[in-house]
Amino acid sequence: MEKQLSINYPQSLAKFLNLPNREFEHEMKIVSLVKLYELGKLSSGRAAKILGIDRIDFLEVLGKYQVSIFNFNGFDELEEDILNA
Numbered sequence: 001m002e003k004q005l006s007i008n009y010p011q012s013l014a015k016f017l018n019l020p021n022r023e024f025e026h027e028m029k030i031v032s033l034v035k036l037y038e039l040g041k042l043s044s045g046r047a048a049k050i051l052g053i054d055r056i057d058f059l060e061v062l063g064k065y066q067v068s069i070f071n072f073n074g075f076d077e078l079e080e081d082i083l084n085a
Contacts, residue, residue, distance in 0.1 A: 007028070029051070030051065030061060031065070033047040033050060033051060033058075034047070034061065034062060034065045034067055037062065037067065038067045043080045043084065044058050044059060044062070044069070045080060045082075045083070045084025046080060046084055048084065049084050055084065
């Protein structure tokens with residue numbers, strides 16, 4: 001079951017970033033998942049699955065945001081990554 005999150009933001013923010021609304025919203029989704037990964041709240045496999053991309057592609061996204069792929073938080077995360085690979 002999927003839920004939808006709605007966030008109000010000023011139109012000027014998307015314009016400031018020089019992004020059309022749809023791209024801006026997608027970027028915010030990516031940034032949120034990257035930050036959750038960085039905080040150790042989400043595995044790379046789960047984040048990739050939410051974005052509909054391969055885990056390797058998500059690891060490349062982490063590089064774009066200068067987030068280390070070596071964010072290992074234990075064997076539970078490793079097992080989750082394996083299941084989501």
